Amino acid sequence: MAELPLFGGIELGGTKVVAAIGRADGTLLSSRTLPTTTPHHVIDQLIDYFQEHPVPIKGLGVGAFGPVVVDHSQPDYGCLLETNKPGWSGFDLAGGLAEGLNVPIHLVTDVAAAGFGEAQFGALRGVDLGVYLTIGTGIGGAILHKGLPLPAMLHPEMGHLSLERHPRDLAASTCRFHSNCAEGLAAGPAILARFGKSLSAYAPDDEELLLVADYLGQLCAQLVLLLSPHKIVLGGGVGQTPGLIDATQSAMLRRLGGYASQGTSAKGYLCPPELGQQAGIIGALACANTLLGAH
Ligand SMILES: [Zn+2]
Missing domain, CATH: 3.30.420.40 (ATPase, nucleotide binding domain)
Structure with missing residues (x-):
């Protein structure tokens, strides 16, 4: 039986970032937790994490703290708006990840990712x-x-x-x-x-x-x-x-x-x-899967 494709998920919170690699059925294969420091430092570490994995991911789902532009039709899609978190206001989160990883990205809020995880699996x-x-x-x-x-x-x-x-x-x-x-x-x-x-x-x-x-x-x-x-x-x-x-x-x-x-x-x-503290990261992975329409 062919292996199911792998997806990446990111849960970007105000104090920590969780990145994970998993399958469309919600199975987590690995994860890494980082502190939410400066945007460029975080992006570099995230790109390293996904690129270190021997099997490339097919897509990336991101649940981010807001306010963030989640409407794909907007030119600033994936950018953070005015936020209390130093250095992150205006940062092009989706653009930075897309440039480094060259995979399709689906970005929602952290709450939407957790809700989506619960809707899919919880x-x-x-x-x-x-x-x-x-x-x-x-x-x-x-x-x-x-x-x-x-x-x-x-x-x-x-x-x-x-x-x-x-x-x-x-x-x-x-x-x-x-x-x-x-x-x-x-x-x-x-x-x-x-x-x-x-x-x-x-x-x-x-x-x-x-x-x-x-x-x-x-x-x-x-x-x-x-x-x-x-x-x-x-x-x-x-x-x-x-x-x-x-x-x-x-x-x-x-x-x-x-x-x-x-x-x-x-x-x-x-x-x-039902997914407890994992709702956000499982939901972010599920977002990537939905974007590509794979099952
Ligand atoms: Zn208020």
Whole structure:
């Protein structure tokens, strides 16, 4: 039997980069983790990694932190926009990789890659309309329609939807753009700034955890009202806090006030990612495969 072709995947995060070589069925053959230093240093190391492998890759899928231009029809496709990460604003990520590796590249956001991984091999498999939310150092989301990230002008920024603040929560928002957005109130840095501890320090019925669950529940309620997805996956480090998903679903239902309760109250409507921390890199590999149409 002929060997399946190999693909490359890159998950570019704000602090680390994961590169991997694998097959279209989601099997990882090797991977390497690098710190996210300067763009040119990272690109050189990535090109070395793929070129050292004895069998060349057929295509490369990239999931990158944003904001990044993911619309193939735009002249600056694959370029990072204004970002807090020093040296990366305006960097032509797809161009730099294409020049060094000479393979087709499919680039999406890191969240879309993780969502795509879940749609192909995990919790969103077979789900017509799904949302993948990541709650970690930021809050981001991807909408998956029939297994594919929904095409858009840029990409969704649902982590910056405005929420209703708890009247006694006077903590400053950690988002520099908004005073009441989900990321500014409920992402890891906001939790740490408000409580002085990460959410994992709290039990499921502690008021600190319930406050964060209320904010995430508001976000999920807005997504239900806007999109009516069949399922919402909550990923990211904060998302994996024991008891948070159940508390978030309860808060979501409370915020919906009895409206749109059909299906949304089912156990598992909000669920964790099945691929865990590997969703992003497996999704990036799957992006390469999809680009080439190989199976
Ligand atoms: Zn914001």
